[in-house]
Amino acid sequence: MALRSMTKQLTYSDTFTASVQTIAPKIGMKPYFGGLTTEEIIATCQLLQSLKEEVAIDYIGTAIIDAADVMTEKAKIQQLMTQLQDLAISATFTLQPEQFGLLLDVDECYNVISDVAAFAKKTGHFITLQTAEYEHVQTIISMAQQLQATYDHVSVVIQGQFYRSQDDIEALQDAPVTLSKKLSNTSEAVAFQKKMDLDLNMIALVEQRLKSGAYTVIATHDRNIIAYAKRLAQEFDIHPSQFEFQLHIGQDDVLKQALIADGYRVRTYFPAGAYWYTHFMNHVANRPQNLKYVSEKVFTKKTNIALVTIAGALLLRKVFKRKNNNKEA
Numbered sequence: 001m002a003l004r005s006m007t008k009q010l011t012y013s014d015t016f017t018a019s020v021q022t023i024a025p026k027i028g029m030k031p032y033f034g035g036l037t038t039e040e041i042i043a044t045c046q047l048l049q050s051l052k053e054e055v056a057i058d059y060i061g062t063a064i065i066d067a068a069d070v071m072t073e074k075a076k077i078q079q080l081m082t083q084l085q086d087l088a089i090s091a092t093f094t095l096q097p098e099q100f101g102l103l104l105d106v107d108e109c110y111n112v113i114s115d116v117a118a119f120a121k122k123t124g125h126f127i128t129l130q131t132a133e134y135e136h137v138q139t140i141i142s143m144a145q146q147l148q149a150t151y152d153h154v155s156v157v158i159q160g161q162f163y164r165s166q167d168d169i170e171a172l173q174d175a176p177v178t179l180s181k182k183l184s185n186t187s188e189a190v191a192f193q194k195k196m197d198l199d200l201n202m203i204a205l206v207e208q209r210l211k212s213g214a215y216t217v218i219a220t221h222d223r224n225i226i227a228y229a230k231r232l233a234q235e236f237d238i239h240p241s242q243f244e245f246q247l248h249i250g251q252d253d254v255l256k257q258a259l260i261a262d263g264y265r266v267r268t269y270f271p272a273g274a275y276w277y278t279h280f281m282n283h284v285a286n287r288p289q290n291l292k293y294v295s296e297k298v299f300t301k302k303t304n305i306a307l308v309t310i311a312g313a314l315l316l317r318k319v320f321k322r323k324n325n326n327k328e329a
Contacts, residue, residue, distance in 0.1 A: 032250040034272035038080055041272045044249070045089050048268050052260050055091040056128070056246055056269040061099035067108075070101040074112055078119050085123040092126040092155075092267065097140055098133070110143050117147050117154055128217075130157035132184040134191070141168055148175040155217060159183055160202035161191040169208050178217040178246070179205050203228055210238050219246040219269065223255070230264075240264050 034044040034057065045055050059077060064070050077093060084091055095113060102109040113129070120127050129140045137159075144156035155176040158165050169177065181202055182191075192198045199222070206229050209216040218229055226245060233240065244265035247256055256266050 032248075034249060034270035036272070036274060038083065041080065042083060042087065042089075044270060044272070045084060045091060046087070048249075049089055051257070052266075053256060054244070054265065054267040055089065056094060056267050057091050058094040058269065058271045060271050060273045060275040061096070062275055063098040063103055064101055065104050067101065067104065070104070070108075070112055073099055074116060077116055081120060081123045081125050084125070090124045090126075092128055093120060094128045094130055094157075094269070096131055097129065097136065097143065098131065102136065102139070106139060110146065113143060114147060117151055121151055121153055126153045126155065128155040128157060128178050130178070130180075130183065134162070134184075134186050137162070137164075137168075141171070144175070145172065148172075152176075157183070157219075158205065159191075160205055161186060161198050163190060163192070165201065165205055166208060169205060172214075174212070174214045176215045176217070177209060178219055179209065180219040181222070199225070207232060210243060211236060213238070213242060216243045217246050217267065218243060221247055221252055221255075226255075226259075230262075 035041040041057065041059075045057070048055050057080075059080070061073055064073060077095075081091075081093070093116075095116065097109050097113060100109050100112045100116075113127075117127055129144050131137060131140050141156055144154060147154040153176075155178050156172070157178045157180050158168050158172075159180055159182050161182040162168075179202065181198060192201060202220070202222075202225055206216075206218060206225060210229065210232050218225070220226065229243070229245075232238065233243070240263050244267050245259055246267040246269050249268050249270035256268065259266050
C-alpha cells in the first residue's frame with residue numbers, strides 16, 4: 001500500500017514527471033512506451049509490424065475541458081491515422097473520452113468520438129473506448145453501443161475487477177469487447193479487492209465471451225488466463241481468428257512470439273505521446289510488481305539510485321510543506 005501511495009503521488013508531481021520525461025529515453029525506458037513524437041510512434045508501429053505483432057496505440061492525453069483543445073486532440077489522432085494508412089499499417093487506437101471533452105459536454109464528446117470512428121473506418125483502423133474512472137464506465141459503454149449500431153470496428157474495455165462486468169458483457173451481446181483486469185484502483189463497493197476474486201471473475205468473462213463467438217481481445221500478461229483461453233478455444237473449437245491476445249510493449253516478448261508461432265493473433269499495446277509517463281506510473285501503482293520488473297530489465301544500479309533520490313527529495317519536500325502549512329494554520 002505504501003508503494004502504491006507513493007507512486008500515485010509521484011504521478012501527479014509535475015517536477016518529477018518533467019525530470020523522468022527528459023531522462024527516460026536516455027536510461028533505457030524507451031522500450032516501454034511508443035514514442036513522444038509522431039515519427040517515433042510510426043517507427044514503433046513499423047518495428048512491431050516486422051515482428052508480425054499487431055498494434056494498439058494509446059495516445060495519452062489529459063482530461064480536457066476546453067473545446068479548442070478537443071479539436072486539436074482530434075486533429076492529431078486523425079493525422080496519425082492518415083500517416084499510418086499511407087504506410088499500410090492498420091492499428092487499434094485506444095481513446096479515453098475524458099481526452100475528448102467528456103468533462104466538458106457528454107453529447108459533444110460523443111460527436112467528436114463518432115467523427116474519429118468514421119475517420120478510422122475510412123483509413124482502415126479500429127478504435128477502443130476505455131476509462132480509468134468508474135463513474136464514467138456506464139457513459140463509455142453507452143457511447144460504444146451507439147457507435148456499434150453503425151460501425152463494426154469499435155470496441156470497449158470491460159474490466160475484470162468490477163462486479164458489474166458480467167452484466168455489461170451480456171448487454172454488449174455480439175459487439176467487439178476488450179477484456180482487461182483493471183485500469184485503476186477502485187473501492188470495494190464496486191470492485192473485487194482480492195487477487196483471487198479478480199482472477200476468477202476475469203476467467204469467467206473470458207469464458208463468457210469466447211463461448212458467445214463474439215470477437216474478443218484478451219488484454220493480460222497472466223499466463224494462467226492465457227493458457228485457459230487457449231484450452232477453452234481448443235475444447236469448444238473456437239477458431240483463433242475470433243479472439244486475440246493483447247500485451248504491453250516491452251514485456252513478455254518471448255511469450256508474444258510463442259503465441260504468434262502457435263497461430264494466435266497478438267496485439268502489442270503501447271502508450272505514446274507527451275503524457276505516456278502518467279500511464280506508466282498508474283500501471284505501476286495498480287500493480288507495483290511492474291516497477292520491480294522494469295527496474296531489473298532496464299535500470300542500472302546508478303539510475304535506480306538517481307530516480308529514488310529524486311523521488312525521495314520530492315516526497316520529503318511535500319511532507320515539510322504540509323507541516324509548515326499546518327503550523328501556519
